Amino acid sequence: MSLRHALLGLLSDRPASGYDLLKLFDTSLANVWPATQSQIYTELTKLADDGLLSVSNEGSRGRKEYSLTDEGLAELRHWLTETKPKQSVRSEILLRVFFLSVLTPEQRRGYLDNLAAISAEQYDALRRLYDSMDWDEGNLSVQGKIALEYGLRFVTMRREWAEWAAEQINQG
Amino acid sequence: MSLRHALLGLLSDRPASGYDLLKLFDTSLANVWPATQSQIYTELTKLADDGLLSVSNEGSRGRKEYSLTDEGLAELRHWLTETKPKQSVRSEILLRVFFLSVLTPEQRRGYLDNLAAISAEQYDALRRLYDSMDWDEGNLSVQGKIALEYGLRFVTMRREWAEWAAEQINQG
DNA sequence: GTAAACATGTAACAGGTTACATGATTGT
DNA sequence: ACAATCATGTAACCTGTTACATGTTTAC
Structure with missing residues (x-):
């Protein structure tokens, strides 16, 4: 709710x-x-x-x-x-990772490379949003900044993870 | 679907x-x-x-x-x-951050401290799961490991972010 | 005059959760 | 004998998405 x-x-x-x-x-x-x-x-x-x-x-x-x-x-x-926030867990991106073995090594690699690329793009988009924000309107400003920072850290983590995972799967 | x-x-x-x-x-x-x-x-x-x-x-x-x-x-x-995975965005945890201003500074701080603590606990739980896993059964093994690594990185990022956010909000 | 923006409401459908309901087999 | 586990199925309800439907005001 x-x-x-x-x-x-x-x-x-x-x-x-x-x-x-x-x-x-x-x-x-x-x-x-x-x-x-x-x-x-x-x-x-x-x-x-x-x-x-x-x-x-x-x-x-x-x-x-x-x-x-x-x-x-x-x-x-x-x-x-x-009340406790319930963390939504469903991640289609991660779900797909589980089933990459039905694909060829090239396709697997492609999936993770693409994920890294998408994450990098999202970082840029959030970065641009951050720079364009007017950081002085209403109470939501401080919190908005903190939430944006979360987004930046999240997509960075995902890009780094996807790069790491691509290496792992290459070895397998 | x-x-x-x-x-x-x-x-x-x-x-x-x-x-x-x-x-x-x-x-x-x-x-x-x-x-x-x-x-x-x-x-x-x-x-x-x-x-x-x-x-x-x-x-x-x-x-x-x-x-x-x-x-x-x-x-x-x-x-x-x-087909493209659609990344589920909804985060109740982050939603709450937007509205912390209706609480007292102590309550705000409490929310973020608690989030950091929960993330640290989740890290430990995932770490234990990782250590207890039998890394040699079926095709799901490699992918399971990669997914777990994602979880570990994610909760680490969230803990660090919550700690950082608690500082930010303290200053405001 | 007419397109864009303002402004609200409802209906059908899809996906997910909780609860109910039933029964068979195994282990002690 | 009894509890735990195995095993499936259905109904009611809640949330969210897409599409339909309507009308007003402003700006050019």
Whole structure:
């Protein structure tokens, strides 16, 4: 049920509409907790029904601005402090590694080389994002920086691992 | 649809029953692509219907042993070489980082310290698994080793990052 | 006027989880 | 005899994705 909490979290910074939130998901949370337009609108309605959000303003074009209620903030805090994050484990990339033996040595090597290359590209993309960020807007800034650093370290680790694995498999 | 391919992959090594596969998921693939008993049995039936598997043997207690068909092997190879793995991005751990600002400095610090501690424990657990493994059984051995190395590097990276992040947040 | 952006909502489907339900065989 | 393990199957529910559907406002 983390989508709920992602919405509560974003609204803890400032009130926003479904449309605003959609864009926040597509930018700041895209690589952490993606969500679709459909999901966001459905969940906002439920959250308001449950009293965790309130419609604080209605604008033109049917725009509804949601605000976090006291109950919503309490729920957000409860989630952060009293529940354990479950680490999602599923990795299709790693799953494939298990079955590389059905391929030729060249194909195996190709898979890992490609993985290293992709990781290197992702590093560059994150690096560019890092450099282009305006590191001074709202509460999400410090945390955004920390999350980006995680991404940079992660793709670096994966590139190095893929390079190492390509060597290992070459010997086999 | 990776569960399909995980099953095909495991059966590329040797024929097995649903029950056998369930245990393979709970051991070798537990940290890569978990699956429930319910899911496995349902999918095996579908795969046999689709001709990618065949029931190669029926044993006592209703045991059905499945084998990969030529078509199944072709599908596995196709998946490995012609389709792109989609990297699952969702990370509840990272999502929480974004919203730490609603907590007190002590609570924030506690979250990251705990994350570092958990990562260190996971390192030890993987290390023990690594040391206890019999590195000489079947085709999955080399790949299993490579996957474990990934796990070791990943939790190390996460511990170091959490330690670094705790410092960053302390300054803010 | 018309295209782009704003803005919301719903329906069908796919994948995964939990729980229920049943029965056979082996080891002590 | 009894418990543990082997062995399979189904139903209800939850989450997430894709596609459909509609209408308004702004900028050129």
